[in-house]
Amino acid sequence: MSALLRIPTVLRPAMDGQSTIDVEGSTIGAVLAQLTERYPAVRGQLLNDDGTLHRFLNVYVNDDDVRYLGGVDAPVADRDEITLLPAVAGGAW
Amino acid sequence: MLVITPAQRDAMIATCIRALPDEGCGLLLGAADEVSDVVASPNVAASAKVYEIDPKVLLRSFRRADDEGLEVLGVFHSHTHSPAYPSPTDVRQAPDPQWHYVLVSLASVPAQLRSYSIVDGEVSEEEVRVREVTA
Numbered sequence A: 001m002s003a004l005l006r007i008p009t010v011l012r013p014a015m016d017g018q019s020t021i022d023v024e025g026s027t028i029g030a031v032l033a034q035l036t037e038r039y040p041a042v043r044g045q046l047l048n049d050d051g052t053l054h055r056f057l058n059v060y061v062n063d064d065d066v067r068y069l070g071g072v073d074a075p076v077a078d079r080d081e082i083t084l085l086p087a088v089a090g091g092a093w
Numbered sequence B: 001m002l003v004i005t006p007a008q009r010d011a012m013i014a015t016c017i018r019a020l021p022d023e024g025c026g027l028l029l030g031a032a033d034e035v036s037d038v039v040a041s042p043n044v045a046a047s048a049k050v051y052e053i054d055p056k057v058l059l060r061s062f063r064r065a066d067d068e069g070l071e072v073l074g075v076f077h078s079h080t081h082s083p084a085y086p087s088p089t090d091v092r093q094a095p096d097p098q099w100h101y102v103l104v105s106l107a108s109v110p111a112q113l114r115s116y117s118i119v120d121g122e123v124s125e126e127e128v129r130v131r132e133v134t135a
Helices: A009-015 A028-038 A042-046 B007-019 B056-067 B089-093
Strands: A003-006 A020-023 A057-061 A079-085 A089-091 B002-006 B025-031 B033-043 B051-052 B071-079 B100-105 B112-119 B124-128 B129-130
Touching: A009 A079, A009 A089, A009 B002, A020 A028, A020 B056, A028 A042, A028 A079, A057 B056, A079 B056, A089 B089, A089 B112, B002 B007, B007 B025, B007 B071, B007 B100, B007 B129, B025 B056, B033 B056, B056 B071, B112 B129
Parallel strands: A003 A079, B002 B033, B002 B129, B071 B100
Antiparallel strands: A003 A020, A057 A079, A089 B051, B025 B033, B025 B071, B100 B112, B112 B124
């Protein structure tokens, strides 16, 4: 069972320059754990120290934001497409 | 350098005025340094001091860029009461060194629009060329 993960340009340098990779795992948490094991440098951009999703990372399974699907517990099915996109945010202070 | 049309400049400023009293924001799609589309986004932070692009707009824009052979070139947002210069928050959260960061200041009339690159916390202003469109 595998899903396709789309990597945003800012994370590609730390992930061998790849734009997509095949990942295994039945939940987003399992997929991200596998990813951070393979690429420890990106851990801080994906997860908080307690293993929850980083506030400034958007994770989608197909068209759905995983925040509304249980966060790291969101299910991943065979041939799903997972997209990581860092939040675009800022402000006047 | 960032190349925009007068209509795109006006669309960015109009988006920011409509968002008042909150900050307005949106994404820029295009190729090389030339903008082809200004995509307005709700400010999901709903604040006069911070902005966040709607994650749904973000996903849709990246998908559309992929489908149409474009890139997401950057982001614009407004400062409602301060100059068109990136704040420490903007610099800290700048996700992509390739991006153009457009600031629209509504602190004065007319609105000011400026563009910057932010690389490793280093802010550099860049030229904004407003390309006249001939019919």
